[in-house]
Amino acid sequence: xxxxxxxxxxxxxxxxxxxxxxxxxxxxxxxxxxxxxxxxxxxxxxxxxxxxxxxxxxxxxxxxxxxxxxxxxxxxxxxxxxxxxxxxxxxxxxxxxxxxxxxxxxxxxxxxxxxxxxxxxxxxxxxxxxxxxxxxxxxxxxxxxxxxxxxxxxxxxxxxxxxxxxxxxxxxxxxxxxxxxxxxxxxxxxxxxxxxxxxxxxxxxxxxxxxxxxxxxxxxxxxxxxxxxxxxxxxxxxxxxxxxxxxxxxxxxxxxxxxxxxxxxxxxxxxxxxxxxxxxxxxxxxxxxxxxxxxxxxxxxxxxxxxxxxxxxxxxxxxxxxxx
Numbered sequence: 001x002x003x004x005x006x007x008x009x010x011x012x013x014x015x016x017x018x019x020x021x022x023x024x025x026x027x028x029x030x031x032x033x034x035x036x037x038x039x040x041x042x043x044x045x046x047x048x049x050x051x052x053x054x055x056x057x058x059x060x061x062x063x064x065x066x067x068x069x070x071x072x073x074x075x076x077x078x079x080x081x082x083x084x085x086x087x088x089x090x091x092x093x094x095x096x097x098x099x100x101x102x103x104x105x106x107x108x109x110x111x112x113x114x115x116x117x118x119x120x121x122x123x124x125x126x127x128x129x130x131x132x133x134x135x136x137x138x139x140x141x142x143x144x145x146x147x148x149x150x151x152x153x154x155x156x157x158x159x160x161x162x163x164x165x166x167x168x169x170x171x172x173x174x175x176x177x178x179x180x181x182x183x184x185x186x187x188x189x190x191x192x193x194x195x196x197x198x199x200x201x202x203x204x205x206x207x208x209x210x211x212x213x214x215x216x217x218x219x220x221x222x223x224x225x226x227x228x229x230x231x232x233x234x235x236x237x238x239x240x241x242x243x244x245x246x247x248x249x250x251x252x253x254x255x256x257x258x259x260x261x262x263x264x265x266x267x268x269x270x271x272x273x274x275x276x277x278x279x280x281x282x283x284x285x286x287x288x289x290x291x292x293x294x295x296x297x298x299x300x301x302x303x304x305x306x307x308x309x310x311x312x313x314x315x316x317x318x319x320x321x322x323x324x
Contacts, residue, residue, distance in 0.1 A: 009039045010053060013181030013192030014241045015135055017051030017101055025115070026055045026108070029122045034137060035179040035194045051102040051133070058107040075124055075279040086128045088279075090121040095129055104129060124279045131278070134184040136292065138274060142175040142191050143167045144237070145321050148245040151180060151191055152305070153273050156221075158250045159307050161198055165208050166314025167321070168234035174198075176238055177230065182296060183241070189296045193238035199225040207311045209233075246301045246321075253306040256313035258320050266302035267294060 008027075010019035012034060019038060021027045031038055070076040070087040079085035082098040090110040096103040106125060113121070127137060140153040141160040145167060152160050164177040176193020183190050199220055205213060217224040230236040249261065249269050261269075270293050280286040307313060 007041060007052075009041045009044060009049075011037050011039070011194075011239055012130065012135065012137070013176070013179075013183075013194050014190075014239055015050055015130075015133070015181060015183070015192075016239075017049045017053055020054045020056075022056040023111070025118075026122075029115075029119060030055075030126070033119060033123050034126065035197075037195055049101050051104055053104040053106070055106040055108065057111045058109045075128060075281050077128075077281040077285060084132055086125055086132075088121050088124055090118070091125055093125055093129055095132055097132065102133065123277060127277050128279070131289065131292070134292075136182045136274065136289075137194075137277060138180045138182055139178065139277075140180040140273075141177040142180045142193055142242075142244070144173040144175060144242060145171070145318070148321070149175065149191060149242045150246045150248060150321055151182075151244050151300075152248045152250050153270060154250045155273065157252070159252055160250065161200070162204050162311065163250060163305075163307070163314065163317070164198065164230070165200075165204065165234070166311065167318050168230070168236075169208060170315060170318035170322075171235075172318065173235040173237050174230050175236075175240070175242060182244075184292060184295070185241075187243070188299055189244055190241040191244045192241050193236075196230045196236050196238045197227055198230045199227050201225055204311070244296075244300050246303065247297065248303045248305045250305040250307055253308065255306060255308050256310075256316050257304075257306040258317065259304045259306075261302040261304045263297050263302060267297045270297060 007018040007020045010017055027038060030036055070089050072089060076087045077084055084095050086093045090113055091106060091108045093104060093106040130137060138153055140151055141164050142149060142151045143164055152163055154160055161177050164174045168174050175191065176195065177198050179194030181192050181194060201223065205226060213226055213228065215226040215228060217226050247266060278289060
C-alpha cells in the first residue's frame, strides 16, 4: 500500500507493531474486535515493534503469493512454517515469521461485505495470525496482588470488571479488565493487559466511588455504562508482561466462595471461553491450540469463584488472594 497516512502503533498487550490500513473501517474493526489501542508512533521507540501489519483491499496488482482456497465459513492454512498463509473466503494473509519485525499483509477479497460479516472474518484471521506468533487473546481480566498475578476468565456478566475494581481498591494492580494477551515464551507463559479502560454500571460506580463520575454514560450492548481510564483512579500496568500464577473462573451466584478446580475441568472451561474466537484448518491445527492451553493450565493454580450480589464480598476475595 502506497501513500495514505503514516503507519500507526498497534498494541496487543505487550505485543506492539506498525499498522497501516487502506480504509478507516478496517482500523475501526481492529480496535473494536480486539479492544486494541491504535496510537501515533511519534516519539516511541521503533526497536520495540515486533510486527509490521498492513490491511488493504485485494486488487489485480497485488498478486504475490498464490492464494489458497478457503472452505465456506472456514479457514485454510497454506505456505510454509516460516511463511504461513491464512485464508478465509473474504480475506487472506501472508505472515513472514522469518523477518524482524514480522511482516504481515492482510488482503480483503470481499470489501463490500456487511460490517457484521467483516467483523467475523477479522476476528478469525487476526486471531490465527496471533496464534502463529504464540499469542492468544482472552476475554479476561488480570490483577496483580502482591507478587502474584491472577487471571479471571468468564462470559459477559460474570463480574470481571467489578472484580478488578474491588481488587484494585484493596491494593491490587490491574493489568487489564476486558482483554488479556496470553503468550508463550521460553520461560513459560506470560500475560499482559490489552488496555486501561474500564466500564462501570451505575451500581458499580455508586459502590466504588463516593461521588458520581463526570463522564457521560454510553450504551454498551444495551447496558448504560461509564468508561474510565483505570490508571486515573487505581494502580494500573497495562501492556507489560507478567508471569501468571492463578486462573479463576468467576460467576455470579448467591454467596462468596473460592474453590479449587481440577486442571482438567479448568482446561475444559478455558476451551469453552476461547474456542469461539478461533477457527481451525485441520485436526493438527486444533491440537496445537489445545497443546498451548494445556501447557498454560499446567503452570497455574486453578479456581472457581462464586460472587454474591453483595459487592462487599470482594473484600473477602482480596484477603483470600493476598493470603494465598
